[in-house]
Amino acid sequence: MRFLRASLMVVLLLVLSLTAVHAQDKKLTVGFAQTGSESGWRTAFTNAMKAEAEKEGIDLKFSDGQQKQEVQIAALRSFIAQQVDAILLAPIVETGWDAVLKEAQDANIPVILVDRGVSADPSLYVTRVAADFNHEGRLAAAWLAQATLGECNIVEIQGTVGSSAALDRMKGFGEVIALFPGMKIVATQVGDFTRDGGKKVMEGYIKSLDGLKDVCAIWAHNDDMLLGAIQALKEAGIKSGKDGIKTISVDGVCDMFKAMADGDASANVTLLPDLGPIAYQAVRDTLAGKPVEKRIVMPSPMNFPDTAAEQYAKCSAAS
Numbered sequence: 623m624r625f626l627r628a629s630l631m632v633v634l635l636l637v638l639s640l641t642a643v644h645a646q647d648k649k650l651t652v653g654f655a656q657t658g659s660e661s662g663w664r665t666a667f668t669n670a671m672k673a674e675a676e677k678e679g680i681d682l683k684f685s686d687g688q689q690k691q692e693v694q695i696a697a698l699r700s701f702i703a704q705q706v707d708a709i710l711l712a713p714i715v716e717t718g719w720d721a722v723l724k725e726a727q728d729a730n731i732p733v734i735l736v737d738r739g740v741s742a743d744p745s746l747y748v749t750r751v752a753a754d755f756n757h758e759g760r761l762a763a764a765w766l767a768q769a770t771l772g773e774c775n776i777v778e779i780q781g782t783v784g785s786s787a788a789l790d791r792m793k794g795f796g797e798v799i800a801l802f803p804g805m806k807i808v809a810t811q812v813g814d815f816t817r818d819g820g821k822k823v824m825e826g827y828i829k830s831l832d833g834l835k836d837v838c839a840i841w842a843h844n845d846d847m848l849l850g851a852i853q854a855l856k857e858a859g860i861k862s863g864k865d866g867i868k869t870i871s872v873d874g875v876c877d878m879f880k881a882m883a884d885g886d887a888s889a890n891v892t893l894l895p896d897l898g899p900i901a902y903q904a905v906r907d908t909l910a911g912k913p914v915e916k917r918i919v920m921p922s923p924m925n926f927p928d929t930a931a932e933q934y935a936k937c938s939a940a941s
């Protein structure tokens with residue numbers, strides 16, 4: 623009898639340890655609901671997430687949200703139905719996520735936000751891995767304040783309406799310029815984070831603001847919109863950057879380094895696209911029951927024309 627009990631115990635331990643080994647070796651399946659492909663930064667971010675997943679042996683199920691929240695919500699529901707191990711969500715806008723996040727939670731599938739944030743209750747997601755967009759806006763405004771000694775009429779080009787990237791950057795920038803009575807935003811319009819959107823907004827400003835003769839700076843919520851705006855300025859024979867209207871934008875895409883090296887743009891706040899290693903580690907830690915910080919903030923370095931040629935050589939060789 624004692625022998626039988628001991629044998630059963632050995633078999634049980636063997637089964638348990640084999641299950642543990644299997645759980646460790648099991649390939650992770652992660653669903654990634656991306657906003658779309660509106661900008662150069664977005665493409666770099668998508669590519670970085672895919673490359674890191676491949677490097678780490680993760681089965682990444684990728685969904686392009688095509689700039690539509692309903693497409694992203696459908697992607698999340700499909701990931702839930704497929705019983706993925708975890709979901710990464712880059713939400714296009716802040717609001718309207720509560721119901722689907724609750725569905726993921728009820729299905730015991732952890733959701734990790736990458737890049738933009740949501741207004742939903744934080745208990746509905748594990749963490750958010752992203753830069754601090756408010757800080758980016760503040761950095762942009764602080765640079766402009768010192769470059770203009772606090773005297774500047776600014777035109778703003780906003781990102782997607784309702785996105786945390788646009789809302790927080792706008793707020794951070796506004797908080798800093800409010801400290802300088804001589805700095806004001808004389809026009810603000812939405813360019814949707816696209817090059818075409820930025821070009822159209824700037825063409826409108828050139829017409830409505832008398833060829834921008836009283837405008838001292840352009841603040842664009844991302845590089846693509848600024849690059850489109852610079853194109854519009856060139857077509858109208860208006861100079862920007864070194865010999866003209868100052869510019870400041872966020873992202874650090876390769877073409878922006880070229881624009882700074884060419885003297886067409888003045889300064890840049892860089893949004894690092896390589897969130898993969900941290901996001902996938904957060905997935906692994908969550909699944910292993912380890913604690914994960916509620917907010918993981920990525921740094922926001924600034925770049926200027928003095929190093930732009932070197933940066934451009936590096937990024938163009940890599941692409």
Ligand code: AHR
Nearest residue numbers: 660661663664787815844
């Ligand atoms: O959410 C981050 C922003 O989204 C980037 O600055 C912009 O390029 C993108 O479209």
